[in-house]
Amino acid sequence: xxESNSFASDFVSSLSVDTQTLxxxxxxxxxxxxxxxxxxxxVLYTEKDVLARGYIKNxxxxxxxTVREDAVGNIFGRWTGDEAELAPVATGAIEAINVLKRSGxxxxxxxxxxxxxxxxxxxxxxxxxxxRLLAGSExxxxxxxxxxxxxxxxxxxxxxxxxxxxxxxxxxxxxxxxGSYSAFVELHIEQGPILEDEDTSIGVVTAIAAPASIKVDFxxxxxxxxxxxxxxxxxxxxxxxxxxxxxxxxxxESGSIDTVGTVGxxxxxxxxxxxxxxxSHIEIDTRDIDEKRRNTVIEKIHQSAITIAxxxxxxxxxxxxxxxxxxxxxxxxxxxxxxxxxKELNLxxxxxxxxxxxxxxFMARISPMGMIFIPCYKGxxxxxxxxxxGQDIANGVKVLALTLAKLSLQ
Amino acid sequence: xxESNSFASDFVSSLSVDTQTLxxxxxxxxxxxxxxxxxxxxVLYTEKDVLARGYIKNxxxxxxxTVREDAVGNIFGRWTGDEAELAPVATGAIEAINVLKRSGxxxxxxxxxxxxxxxxxxxxxxxxxxxRLLAGSExxxxxxxxxxxxxxxxxxxxxxxxxxxxxxxxxxxxxxxxGSYSAFVELHIEQGPILEDEDTSIGVVTAIAAPASIKVDFxxxxxxxxxxxxxxxxxxxxxxxxxxxxxxxxxxESGSIDTVGTVGxxxxxxxxxxxxxxxSHIEIDTRDIDEKRRNTVIEKIHQSAITIAxxxxxxxxxxxxxxxxxxxxxxxxxxxxxxxxxKELNLxxxxxxxxxxxxxxFMARISPMGMIFIPCYKGxxxxxxxxxxGQDIANGVKVLALTLAKLSLQ
Ligand SMILES: [Mn+2]
Ligand SMILES: [Mn+2]
Ligand SMILES: [Mn+2]
Ligand SMILES: [Mn+2]
Numbered sequence: 001x002x003e004s005n006s007f008a009s010d011f012v013s014s015l016s017v018d019t020q021t022l023x024x025x026x027x028x029x030x031x032x033x034x035x036x037x038x039x040x041x042x043v044l045y046t047e048k049d050v051l052a053r054g055y056i057k058n059x060x061x062x063x064x065x066t067v068r069e070d071a072v073g074n075i076f077g078r079w080t081g082d083e084a085e086l087a088p089v090a091t092g093a094i095e096a097i098n099v100l101k102r103s104g105x106x107x108x109x110x111x112x113x114x115x116x117x118x119x120x121x122x123x124x125x126x127x128x129x130x131x132r133l134l135a136g137s138e139x140x141x142x143x144x145x146x147x148x149x150x151x152x153x154x155x156x157x158x159x160x161x162x163x164x165x166x167x168x169x170x171x172x173x174x175x176x177x178x179g180s181y182s183a184f185v186e187l188h189i190e191q192g193p194i195l196e197d198e199d200t201s202i203g204v205v206t207a208i209a210a211p212a213s214i215k216v217d218f219x220x221x222x223x224x225x226x227x228x229x230x231x232x233x234x235x236x237x238x239x240x241x242x243x244x245x246x247x248x249x250x251x252x253e254s255g256s257i258d259t260v261g262t263v264g265x266x267x268x269x270x271x272x273x274x275x276x277x278x279x280s281h282i283e284i285d286t287r288d289i290d291e292k293r294r295n296t297v298i299e300k301i302h303q304s305a306i307t308i309a310x311x312x313x314x315x316x317x318x319x320x321x322x323x324x325x326x327x328x329x330x331x332x333x334x335x336x337x338x339x340x341x342x343k344e345l346n347l348x349x350x351x352x353x354x355x356x357x358x359x360x361x362f363m364a365r366i367s368p369m370g371m372i373f374i375p376c377y378k379g380x381x382x383x384x385x386x387x388x389x390g391q392d393i394a395n396g397v398k399v400l401a402l403t404l405a406k407l408s409l410q
Numbered sequence: 411x412x413e414s415n416s417f418a419s420d421f422v423s424s425l426s427v428d429t430q431t432l433x434x435x436x437x438x439x440x441x442x443x444x445x446x447x448x449x450x451x452x453v454l455y456t457e458k459d460v461l462a463r464g465y466i467k468n469x470x471x472x473x474x475x476t477v478r479e480d481a482v483g484n485i486f487g488r489w490t491g492d493e494a495e496l497a498p499v500a501t502g503a504i505e506a507i508n509v510l511k512r513s514g515x516x517x518x519x520x521x522x523x524x525x526x527x528x529x530x531x532x533x534x535x536x537x538x539x540x541x542r543l544l545a546g547s548e549x550x551x552x553x554x555x556x557x558x559x560x561x562x563x564x565x566x567x568x569x570x571x572x573x574x575x576x577x578x579x580x581x582x583x584x585x586x587x588x589g590s591y592s593a594f595v596e597l598h599i600e601q602g603p604i605l606e607d608e609d610t611s612i613g614v615v616t617a618i619a620a621p622a623s624i625k626v627d628f629x630x631x632x633x634x635x636x637x638x639x640x641x642x643x644x645x646x647x648x649x650x651x652x653x654x655x656x657x658x659x660x661x662x663e664s665g666s667i668d669t670v671g672t673v674g675x676x677x678x679x680x681x682x683x684x685x686x687x688x689x690s691h692i693e694i695d696t697r698d699i700d701e702k703r704r705n706t707v708i709e710k711i712h713q714s715a716i717t718i719a720x721x722x723x724x725x726x727x728x729x730x731x732x733x734x735x736x737x738x739x740x741x742x743x744x745x746x747x748x749x750x751x752x753k754e755l756n757l758x759x760x761x762x763x764x765x766x767x768x769x770x771x772f773m774a775r776i777s778p779m780g781m782i783f784i785p786c787y788k789g790x791x792x793x794x795x796x797x798x799x800g801q802d803i804a805n806g807v808k809v810l811a812l813t814l815a816k817l818s819l820q
Contacts, residue, residue: 226765227766229765241654257641263651263678263687
């Protein structure tokens with residue numbers, strides 16, 4: 001009855017979001033918090049997190065989904081399709097499922113909602129913990145076993161206190177095989193100002209820029225700011241300053257607007273006005289949607305660090321690439337489905353890059369991936385001022401629902 | 411019986427330092443400490459400080475000096491000369507007086523030993539507090555009244571707990587008139603490596619470099635390290651890095667080895683790896699023996715800060731010259747007396763600059779001034795490794811004693 005790539009206009013116009021209920025659910029969910037509104041603080045595997053998980057599982061059940069959880073608490077709610085043997089189409093938004101249920105849609109491929117464990121690095125300093133593990137890295141699964149929080153509580157201990165990881169210590173049971181999903185589509189606020197500035201309703205993400213993090217330490221002899229003459233100095237602080245500016249230069253040399261690099265941390269030791277810095281520590285974040293181009297920047301930064309250390313006679317005591325996740329490209333068929341959905345719903349849309357990263361970055365390792373953005377206030381995120389209007393949220397949910405419907409029938 | 415500028419060789423050779431007693435006194439003095447050896451912690455106006463003051467006054471009395479104290483606890487011990495109406499020659503070393511007493515020397519101008527209050531900024535963050543006040547600044551005397559320590563104890567309250575500042579609140583009673591002394595000569599370890607490296611016994615100081623301290627704040631918009639593209643950034647951290655390197659450049663441009671400049675403090679806000687710095691704070695120390703040259707450097711630093719702020723579209727929210735003490739030149743007659751004394755004692759000597767500053771910097775405002783340096787281990791000071799050999803100390807005391815004798819007879 002449905003064609004795979006476009007729907008009858010009466011089906012499209014029948015799609016409706018229950019904005020009032022959705023808003024109420026967002027507000028109810030935000031009350032599971034250890035700090036008063038408008039901030040929300042919900043730390044992984046704490047009592048509030050366990051309560052919020054119960055709330056989500058309940059919503060999934062109310063939507064008629066079949067719920068399962070894995071050993072670290074990723075929660076899956078499945079709407080089984082007519083051809084249940086095909087890999088499902090997955091997303092993160094329960095209301096998109098509700099929209100399709102209300103419209104009378106019947107999925108061919110199953111549709112699945114995933115609530116990922118700990119997208120934010122609240123407790124163990126690891127972002128996208130759940131999706132990272134789903135994507136299946138043995139090294140990561142092992143390292144997680146020995147990870148502890150600031151109270152020295154181990155990851156496994158914490159997980160067990162929330163009712164997870166009960167059976168055994170091997171977290172590789174969480175891994176999903178490549179091909180487990182035929183598509184994964186995430187709806188998100190832009191976390192940037194472009195859609196709001198340009199008054200565009202929908203962003204269709206073509207790539208997710210991935211960060212590399214680097215820690216650098218320089219060491220010199222220090223000394224008294226009065227007593228040590230300039231030719232006798234090897235100032236670790238000036239080495240750090242020079243590297244910070246070199247990073248900016250190398251990023252700009254890439255020639256692409258998509259290359260960024262930031263020195264957000266720069267510490268000097270001993271940190272006294274009359275002491276030449278004997279140690280400096282900087283932390284660098286560099287991102288791109290093109291992995292090779294980003295890695296070229298990293299290599300240039302490394303070369304600069306070596307050259308600066310040599311010229312300033314300081315020791316480059318550490319140059320550590322803490323992580324270097326590959327960027328991810330969206331699947332062409334998902335981009336096309338989202339664009340088509342947006343146009344069929346008479347919404348303005350544009351192709352764009354996600355410069356923050358998301359669970360989609362890791363899901364892309366095991367599944368074709370796409371993302372849909374909606375405008376948000378001034379690009380703010382991760383602070384109480386974060387806001388998206390009910391209208392923009394409704395638009396996003398409708399585009400997601402229609403995209404899922406298209407992908408389900410493909 | 412004595413000529414004013416050179417002594418009979420039998421007088422010179424009769425000068426003897428009681429190294430053993432002096433070493434014992436240094437060790438006894440170091441036991442008035444709130445931390446265990448080898449560190450010494452004696453905070454202004456605490457019990458340990460009061461006990462150490464008693465110990466010093468006792469030594470002065472044992473040396474036959476007439477002791478007085480002023481309202482902030484500067485302690486003066488006078489050996490009245492044959493022409494008591496002349497301005498005395500002052501110093502800081504009791505053992506130099508003992509040397510002259512044992513030699514049978516009779517002063518023409520009186521000799522005076524001064525123990526200055528709080529050369530180190532231990533409690534109120536003010537270095538050379540005693541000499542700074544002696545040198546007579548109304549503004550400083552007033553500011554001291556409202557100064558509190560980290561426990562919110564006022565300067566006057568603290569002074570009173572140690573038995574000082576009893577009479578009234580006006581600290582200008584401490585001021586000394588210009589001409590109160592005909593000379594002030596300070597003996598000190600070099601706090602630098604030159605004398606030790608060059609195996610020279612005595613440094614005769616020709617000038618004291620004076621520091622200027624500057625605080626600078628830059629402010630930008632900050633933002634997410636992934637989301638804000640390079641052309642849209644105004645990174646306060648990079649502005650600080652650029653200024654740190656500009657300071658080095660301006661200092662080197664001065665063309666003089668005596669110009670130094672240091673960025674010992676550089677703080678970024680919020681200080682997270684994925685946040686573009688929205689604020690940066692740097693503290694600068696710059697010194698020279700030539701005030702005009704140093705002030706030229708300060709002016710260039712200011713211009714750079716303005717230019718960098720403009721180019722990077724950040725706000726220069728603070729450029730504060732915290733202090734800008736003038737450097738001091740030693741008096742020619744004192745330099746000559748010390749050089750002659752060193753030669754008569756068959757010691758190697760060299761003219762040099764004091765790059766750290768001392769009570770002499772402030773005494774120079776009211777008196778002709780000179781300093782004598784001795785070698786110290788690796789230039790270390792203000793840490794437990796600080797060390798000068800008994801032989802080097804004895805050499806310094808002898809040169810000082812002979813210099814005082816010459817100046818007393820002039
Ligand atoms: Mn987030
Ligand atoms: Mn996210
Ligand atoms: Mn000192
Ligand atoms: Mn000193």
